[in-house]
Amino acid sequence: MKFHYSRHRLRGREKAIERFFEILPGFFSWTILIGMSLFSFKNPLAAAVVIIAFDLYWLLRLFYMNIFLSLSYFRLSMEKHVDWIARAEGIGRLSSYYKELEDAKPYKALEPRLSHMIHKTEINNLLKGEESPPLLKDIYQLVIFPVARESREIVEPGIESLLNGTFPANRMVVVIALEDTAPDDTKLDMSQIEKKFSKKFNHFMIVIHPTGITGEARVKAANASFAARKAEAYFEKMKIPHENVICSCFDADTVVSADYFGCLTYHYLITPDRIHASFQPIPVFHNNIWQAPGFARVLDVGSSFFQLIEATNPEKLVTFSSHSMSFKALVDIDYWPVDMISDDSAIFWKAYIHYDGKYRVVPIYITLSMDVTEAETWWRTVVNVYKQKRRWAYGSENIPIVMRAFLKAKNISIFKRVVLAFKLFDAHLSWTTWPFLLSVVSWLPIIFATRQYEHSMFYYSAPRIAGTIFTLASFGLIVCVILSLLLLPKRKVKHNLLRRIGHALEWLLIPPISILLSAAPALDAQTRLMLGKYMEFWVTIKKRKE
Amino acid sequence: MLLLRKVFFYIFLIIYLIACPLILLYAFGFMLKPSSVEPIAKTGLIYLSTVPPGASISINDVPTQLKTPTTLQDLDPADYVIKISMDTYLDWSHDIRVTPNNASVFDKILLIPKKRQPKLLLDQRYEDMIPLKGMNFFLLKKSPALKDWVVYYTGSAKLYPLLEDASDYDSMTVLDLYTVDGSAGMLFYLNSDAGKRYLYVEPNQDKPFLADISDLFTEHPEKIDWDPAHPRQIFSFQKGYLNMIDIANKALYPRYITDVAGFGFYNKKIYSLSSDYVLTRANLDKGSPETLLDDKYISESLFANKGFFAIRPVSNDIILFISDKGELITNHLPYRFTDDGVKGSSFYQKNRRLLLWERKRIGIVNFLTEIIEGITFEKGPELLWVDVKGINIEQAFWAYEDSHILFRDKDQAWLIEMEESGPPHLDGLIRVNPNKSLFYIEEAGTLYYLDYISSKLYSLDIIDQQPLKVKEAKDKKKERLKDKVVQEQ
DSSP, X not given: OOOOOSSSSOXXXXXXXXXXXXXXXXXXXXXXXXXXXXHHHHOHHHHHHHHHHHHHHHHHHHHHHHHHHHHHHHHHHHTTTOOHHHHHHHHTTHHXXXXXXXXXXXXXXXXXXXXXXXXXXXXXXXXXXSOOOOOGGGOEEEEEEEESSOOHHHHHHHHHHHHTSSSOGGGEEXXXXXXXXXXXXXXXXXXXXXXXXTTTSSEEEEEEEOSOOTTOOSSHHHHHHHHHHHHXXXXXXXXXXXXXXXXXXXXXXXXXXXXXXXXXXHHHHHSTTGGGEEEEEEEEOOTTTTTSOHHHHHHHHHHHHHHHHHHTOGGGOOOOSSEEEEHHHHHHTTSSOTTOSOHHHHHHHHHHHXXXXXXXXXXXXXXXXXXXXXXXXXXXXXXXXXXXXXXXHGGGGHHHHHXXXXXXXXXXXXXXXXXXXXXXXXXXXXXXXXXXHHHTGGGHHHHTOOHHHHTBHHHHHHHHHHHHHHHHHHHHHHHHHHHHHHHSOOOSSOOOHHHHHHHHHGGGGHHHHHIIIIIHHHHHHHHHXXXXXXXXOOOOOOOOXX | OHHHHHHHHHXXXXXXXXXXXXXXXXXXXXXXXXXXXXXXXXXXXXXXXXXXXXXXXXXXXXXXXXXXXXXXXXXXXXXXXXXXXXXXXXXXXXXXXXXXXBEEEEEEEEOOBSSOOOEEEEEEEOSEEEXXXXXXXXXXXXXXXXXXXXXXXXXXXXXXXXXXXXXXXXXXXXXXXXXXTTOOOEEEEEEETTEEEEEEEEOOSSOOEEEEOGGGOSSOOSEEEEXXXXXXXEEEEETTXXXXXXXXXXXXXXXXXXXXXXXXXXXXXXXXXXXXXXXXXXETTSOSOEEEEOOHHHXXXXXXXXXXXXXXXXXXXXXXXXXXXXXXXXXXXXXXXXXXXXXXXXXXTTTTEEEEEOSSOEEEEEOOOXXXXXXXXXXXXXXXXXXXXXXXXXXXXXXXXXXXXXXXXTTEEEEEEOOSXXXXXXXXXXXXXXXXXXXXXXXXXXXXXXXXXXXXXEEEEOSOHHHHHHHHHHHHHHHHHHHHHHHHO
16 A cells, blocks of 8 residues: 655645644543542442452463463573574475485474474474575565664674674675765774675665755654665665565674574575565673663563564464564565664564554574663763663654554455554553552552542452462562573573572563653653654763663 | 464463452352352451550460461351450450451450559559540549649659749639630639639649639639630630730730630630521631631521531631530431530540540440442431440540440449440440549540549559550551651652
8 A cells, every 4th residue: 555654744634634633542541540540439349349350450461471482492492402503594495305304314303393383483484485486596685773873892792793604694685874064983893893794784874864865854763764775776786686685684783693683584595475574583691781780681572572472372472672574575565664663663663654564573592682771870870771771662653644544445354453553552552551549540549549438348358369369470470580590691600509590580670660661661752752742863872881 | 482482482371360250259258169159258357466566366265376467368157256365464355247359357455454553653642543645644632722732743753842932822712713725724713811812723733824804804703714826815705705815924814806606716716606507617816717607508407596516627628616505417328427415525536536425325436437439418427326335434545546435434434445346345344433534634544543442542453554555656667657658759
């Protein structure tokens, strides 16, 4: 569907619909929070009933998520030692390769056995299909690093990691998308990186993104889109088909594992209709995890967990943070929206609408590491984390655009539109309201208890039931603590037992953190959107300590 | 994985749809009893908390492992005999009726020690003690002669002379004494060879403040009152008008307010009822006057031909009017609570409860009324009488917040535990000298009295101070939490 994926240059009814849906998320969030508070004051008994029903819903949803977090983690660890390049090469000779797989000596351990089984099924499915996938040797990787003012020590490890991978560097095109407004030091740093790496890849270029291009906002996506257009010219020149190029737009601090591009290429080749798919790895924030303050660590591990859970639901999966997609699709949909902050999720919705719902996200069970937000001082870190989460939550800017598109996307089934719209709303509403409801509002019926309520059975039963629910919820927390300890990278310096216990106990910070550094910035973002005080991109300050 | 997700989704959905109503019904007191005649039974609960905590509980003479504070859940509707026991304390027993879906609340049951240990404080005989509500001291007198009056400070447990180096007044006898709740000041009406004198005193452990203001009285007043926040500006009432006496400047403002049928003070304001029953409120300097009641029909039906009314505002929105014959009127429906006989009152701010007493009974008015849906006409607070079979009740105090009432009836001090359901627990505390006052300090939980036989000053700890302090700390924490919640909102 031809659709103008932007809130700008709208007129009449379109503009009114856009504005209506901009107001809706913030309006609902505030209505729920204020409404429940007033309800607790006006009728504490009825409010307590609603809160108990909500607490139970939250508990079951927590358990449900815990199950899939554990399964997803299992899948991640299962695929840890796979030789992705060998698998990708095998796709080039499907029939014989499938026979090899069938004849292969069975693995004794459960994890490789399951991985082998899944792989065999995927090859078999491809064999049955009519499509013949491209060959590994024809696949190129385009990697874009948008840089606004990041220093060399932030960007360089990411580029180094490309060289250390199993995917041949001679089929990699690396682009540093540098803002013209970047400080001179940053520009100097990038030119030094260029000098160091230019000969080591198929092509390496620094693309300076000029300011003031009509229709662009000061956002990362504008910079990335400008760089991608330059890359397109390069591929045209080299006569490399766009279908054979996988584009990855990474945050400047992204460090990939050695297997990342091998794994990505395998999934690209094995996925039917690969052009119409984005490939979502599991973002982890491990680059500086042991230097970051506890609250920032817990918050970002939580984000990784969320993505692990989401990975188990590809039907509703939306791209997040650093991810990859076919360059053909990127060109088809005219690159990232150049006036939106939340480019990571917006690109999915833009493609989904462009291809009339025939676009999806394929989860790939491999991690991709970034930096935990950190600053010079503890307080600055708090402020930066708040701003970063607000920017993430500003993904609610997609709601009005998606809703506007869904209202006229007749080629997408109503069921699909309703389900996805509900999920989009639900995700943003629960982000802003749940922590407040669980930690603050749930106490209000007791505080505002009337004498009539104080003499009801419910007044005495409700705290006991809520207490049991929270005790059961703490089992979910234990699962999180165990998985976080398993997922975290090994420390360079071994910590003593006490310190490790301290790290585990950091999870107890969840209630205040989830309010102050998750729900509050999300509410802030939705309120800005509701009031029409639109945000522009704020570069998260990332700093690595020696 | 997708299929697994769907399977789990439906499993969890079914669990929620079944568990949620069941849990809510359980919370409301409904129990599933498949084997009984009624498969869904309605239950109730009893909440018990004691001071001190940790007491054992038995239900219908069957001991349980439970300790207070606790909630006895899932009880079938019936009458239960609950007994609470603890070493060194008297057993507490009560017949409690459990009704379906309701909680019978017995909060802050004050356990009474088996052996009370009255403490002798002063080894001298006293004729009477004069309590000053809200102060940390009281007066003791050996005889009507002013030189025999002393001040006893409860904090330091020390005795000080009321007058120091004031030999001029030694020979004078006290004819009358005027005090105001919450004020350290007191006005003595004295008899001397030279005539009647008015002496204003503010006791002090270092040096008391004395002011002979006899010259400022042109005639003996019928009433005297002042604002506790401005104790050196006193108001005398005589023949329907008020004089204002400024003690600091030794100035008299005659006929400061005329045409007065009642007056009182609250929060630096003077309230006055005119002879045509218009109620006004103004600053002490008569600035910013406001008319609070100017409805002839209401005011005449309430105040006409009743004589003088002492006006006692107890909060920003509750005003009590007590006539000389003990009629109690408030500004809340149904306005008139008693026609006569009220001897005194005490208001508990936090829960907005008024304690009042007549010669033979004690009453409670709860101003913390809630709007109950379904009632078309507002009922207003009700006066509930507590049957204490009194003979001659002279004093009453709220104790342990408003969960207990301590009162003096003839020669006996009693403690009543106010129960939410059932008759109150009445406990005889100690025999006291009849017609002599008691002094109770809530903060310390201590009662001061003159012994029945010896007339010496004794004290008796009514409440263990430790749980009180713990409770106070908890209350403060709760308040802070409340403030925090409000701020976060």
